[in-house]
Every structure is written in structure tokens, then in C-alpha cells.
Amino acid sequence: MISKVKQWLKARLDPVSQEQTSKVDLATAVLCMEVIRADNQLDDTELDLLCQLLQKEFDLPPSQAKLLLTESRAKAEQAADLVSFTRLLNEQCSAEQKCRMLENLWRLALVDGRLDVHEEHIIRRIADLLYIPHSQFIQTKLKAQS
Template sequence: MLSKINQFFQSLGAEGQQQTNEISLEIACSVLLCEVMLADGQLDNAEQQKLSDIISKQFQLSNEEVQDIIKRSLALCENATDFYQFTSKINESYSTEQRITMLELLWKVAYADGELDSIEEHIIRKISDLLHLRHSEYIQTKLNCQTKNHPSR
């Protein structure tokens, strides 16, 4: 009986590890960007366009590839229970500077509609922590994006 239970838990662990390995870097980044876009409960056209532009530019993908990645990312967002499986993929592949760039991209999506919702800020903070970035890097990227989106501030 105990061996069957143990096998069950081992199979769950193996499936979870396999799923994490199947997630590409593009998908991992896109899921996090989608999470920020969806955080305020509104699918804003400006945020959707910013998301498409970022993915296209960041990964040098065609419009069709970008739409496919966004579609897959949105599906993963619906079923994800946390951000760890995505941030761990980024941590494995990205340097600190690249993770800071990723954080800037998250802020760009959040500010794309002209306003920052507190839930968007909260999600970005959580992701920043999971990317092992310092609080000062979180604040600096926020200020940089805030200044670019609202030059009068």
C-alpha cells in the first residue's frame, strides 16, 4: 500500500518536472507578461499590442509565431497555480541583466494602458522576487518605465 502511494507521488513529481522542461523560454516569459496584462481583469488593446510587440522584438518572431505563443501562454495562465515554473526557467537561462530587462518588460505591459493598477504592481513585485532581483532593481525599473510613460512626472 505504501509503495503504491509512494509511486503515485513520484509520478506526480516526474510529470511536474517534465512539464517544466517542456516550457520554452519564450513561453515562460510570455506567460509572465500575460499575467501582468490580465491582472487588472481588463483586456486592454494597448496592453495586447504592447505584449505582441515585446514578444516579437524580444525573440525575433513572426506575427503568426507571436500569436501562437500568446495563445499558448494565455492557456497556461488559466491553469497555473504559481509563477515558479516560469521564473525558474528564466533563472536557469538568463543573467541578472537579462532578468532586469524582463522586469522592465513587465512594467511596460503594466503601463501600456496609461495607468498602473495595484494588482499589476503586486504581481510584478512577486515575479521580481522569484527572479531573485533586489528591491532596488525593482524600484529602478519601475521608475524608468514610469518616467518613459509619464515624462511630466
């Protein structure tokens, strides 16, 4: 009987966990897409890097990473603000995970060889909304530049 209860609980809890994970994946991808879109130039190198980062960070096969990329692009175009995405990340992610995401945002902004002021501005806004201290903001920028 106990094993049946455990199976029932696992069946009920796993979909929630997977749903939360996919929401975190999407929120992260949308924030990345916002950085890419900030300079009004969607570059293939930026999109390729984003796809690679999604595969690496969320252990996704290439096909799922491309779907997530497409979905995040649509969500970013419809998004009115960044708060709904950063709120979810603040609830679900550790400080270390948020700093790693910030470093990836810097990598996306720098992959085309130049840092646009709009890209830097949106990364600063995201860092503030994720409650990342300014010292970490600078450290992740320097790490991404090296």
C-alpha cells in the same frame, strides 16, 4: 570521421537548445500575461504591446508571436503558481535579461495609462522570484515610466 561526429552532436544538441529557448519564450510570455490579467481587464493595447515585445525580444515573426501569445494566455489561465516559470528563467537567463523582462512587465502594466495595485503586486512577486533586488525593481519601474 570527426566531421560526422560533429554533425551528429550538432543534430542532437540543437533541438535541445531550441526547445529550451522556446520554453524560455513561453515562460516569459506567461509571466507577461499574468501581469496583463492582474487587473481583470484584458485591453487590446496591452495585448498589442505584448505581441510587439515578444517579436522584439525573441526575434519572432508576427505570426509566431501571436501563436505564443495565444499559448501563453491558455497557460496563464491554467497556472497554479509562478514558480515553475520563474525557476526556468532563473536557470536559463542572465541578470540583465531578467531585468529587461521586468522592465517590459512594467511597460505592460503602464500601457493603459494607469497602474493597478494588482499589477504592481504581481510584478513585485515576479521580481522576488527572479531574485531581482529591490533597487533594480524601482529602477526598472522608473525607466519604464519615462
